[in-house]
Amino acid sequence: MNASPKSLSSVPRAVSLGRRETRLVRAGFIPLVDASILIAASELGFAAREGLQLDLVRDVSWANVRDRLAFRQFDAAHMLAPMPVAAQLGLGSNPAPVVTPFALGRGGNAITLSVRIYEGMRQETGLSDTADALACAKAFAALVASRKEAGLSPLTLGVTYPFSSHNYEFRYWLAAGGVDPDRDVRLIVVPPPMTTDALEAGAIDGFCVGAPWNMMACERGVGRIVAAKQDIWPLAPEKVIGLRPDYIEANEDTVLRLVQALDRSARWCADPEHHDDLARILALPQHLAAPVAILRRVLAGEFCLDGKGTLRRIEGYFRFHGEGANRPNPGQVLWIYSQMIRWGQVAHSAAGEALAVSACRSDLYDTALGPDAEQELDPALFAATRFMDDLVFDPANVMAHVEAAAIRQQGHIIAGAPSE
């Protein structure tokens, strides 16, 4: 492979870690484009330069990734940003502590509906091909209401995991349009690589997953993208590197090197000049096993919205680096916490806020990178960045955001979650 990381020489070393032997780091990942930084770190020698042998293991479910990290089969894992937060809060079925020293960038999700449902929305409301995410959400709500009136069964929508950006983003989009995700539709879990087949077979009517699976459904003419993650909230967190606190304690030097390797890899992935090489690496059977051409377009943010070739380009659809994309951010974590409260996964408390924020180990990020560390996301950005329904999120007032939402669970805590 001729993808030698040429930008490396221009990156100054932040911390001198001295000569050392190679150390093995085993990392689990799910085949998604947002595993790019991890995959490139292993494939292109960024990890080797830090004296690490980064062995990647592809897995099939987030629950496996969580358990294999907890039971030491993995040292590190590609995780959904809400997973460490849920772990620290003791939510879910196997909540062993997990924290993150590095975020794998932002962006990449989208909501796709079946062509049949989309046509139904057009007939119902005269929706235009260039309608924005909110207009699509309202049209979907109109369709849901008229189906209900006609006595038809509720539509079934797929997400990937209960503690996922996809779950919270799909719910946000639905509620912004006027659909109660717990009453008006059925939300189920579908593994990302199966979403297109499930949509085609009519097992689901829509889904929210990461790239490249939305694009795959559109290319096959079975789906229509109606919202991208950026449309819902441009600051929304996506994937992170998860580590066990006891692993960090026993291997701090290795963790710092891993963060350095990931930082170099993130810079490389962020350079559009490297996207041809990155697409080729991701396409390999042991990584995503997806067509290079689609991956190349996904990386460029070029969307084929439907099978008819309607195009849309989203600037920075993937942000692998820059604007604080890699630095674990407490404000984003608190938004995740707010959505857990909004949908009844947990009750609000000051202690809960502190536990949620404890998932962010930006101190490790700063120690590893020194002057190369990205600045924290500008706090003013939170006030300046509106959600699709015009709400904002103030990390200092989590409950204001929850209470401003018209549709939410009213203080109902889900069975199975440990009580506070």
Place this chain on the structure above:
Amino acid sequence: MDALTVLVIDENKIRAAIIERGLREAGHERVILVTTMDGLLRRILDIDPDVIVIDLENPNRDQLEHLFQVSRAAQRPIAMFVDRSDSGMLEAAVDAGVSAYVVDGLRQERVKPILDMAIARFNAFARLQRELADARNALEERKVIERAKGILMQSRGLSEADAFALLRQTAMNEKKKMADIAQSVVTAASLLL
């Protein structure tokens, strides 16, 4: 003590049957197998299991996680957790490629034998598959050695015993497996002859 209802979810029908048999032999009467994931939520609600055993290769495992979290859709909540009765055992389970969910509050001495059995059967099944793969490999190797022998006999006028001896000597000299040398002969012959 009430008999436990054990639900085994495994898309590998043979392995599912092996586990079912083991559970029945251990005295568990109420064992239900699910090998397809269609309508899983409905099935689980109908079956109302005390313990769910699922293989880790199953991408639908995240469906269960979702189900136990968002059970509001169901008439009655299912509170299930990954069994944490014994972290060493759970580690062995993950190593073997299986996981178990148990109803909250179920005592660990009732769950442990079930999971122990599942782990043993999963490991035995993996061993069986390895042996099968080895046997298949050995057969392939014998076939390629036969072909290489035939090529050497024809092209160099050797007897069968001499052709075999030549392959073996070359393998020893080059510190390679005989099957690899034989494969080279077959490949070279396909290019040259």
